[in-house]
Amino acid sequence: MPLSVQQYKVLHALIKGHSYQQISEDLSITQSTVKYHARRIYINAGVKTRSQLMARLLGDMLESGWVEKMLDKYHEQNASNTPFLEQQNQRLLHAKREIAEMS
Numbered sequence: 001m002p003l004s005v006q007q008y009k010v011l012h013a014l015i016k017g018h019s020y021q022q023i024s025e026d027l028s029i030t031q032s033t034v035k036y037h038a039r040r041i042y043i044n045a046g047v048k049t050r051s052q053l054m055a056r057l058l059g060d061m062l063e064s065g066w067v068e069k070m071l072d073k074y075h076e077q078n079a080s081n082t083p084f085l086e087q088q089n090q091r092l093l094h095a096k097r098e099i100a101e102m103s
Contacts, residue, residue, distance in 0.1 A: 003044060010037040014050060015057070059099045067092060 003011065006027070013023040020038070024031045038050075047053045061067050071088060 003041065004037075007037045007041055010034055011041050014038065014041070014053065055099065055102060058095060059102075062092075062096055062099060 006029075009027055010023055013026065018026070020031050020034045023029075023034045027034070042048060042053060045053050045056050047056050058067075071092065074088075
C-alpha cells in the first residue's frame with residue numbers, strides 16, 4: 001500500500017529524529033494522528049519500531065548501493081582527508097555486518 005502525502009511528511013520527520021510531539025506541531029496535526037501515520041508506515045515497512053524502520057531503510061540503502069556511491073563521491077571530493085574516509089568506511093562495514101546478522 002503506498003504512503004499518503006501526510007505519511008511521507010511523517011516519515012521524513014521520523015528519519016530526521018523528530019519526536020511525535022515535534023512532528024505534530026510542525027505538521028499542525030494531533031499526536032494521535034502522528035502515531036496513526038507512524039503505525040501505517042511501520043506496517044508498510046514490515047517493522048514494529050522506529051529503530052527497526054531505520055535499520056530497514058539503511059539496509060535498503062546498502063543493498064541498492066546508494067551508500068557506497070555517496071562515499072565514493074565524497075572520497076573523490078575529499079581525497080586529502082583519508083583518516084576521515086577510513087573511519088566512515090569502517091562504520092559502513094560495521095553497519096553491513098549488523099544488518100547481515102539481523103537477517
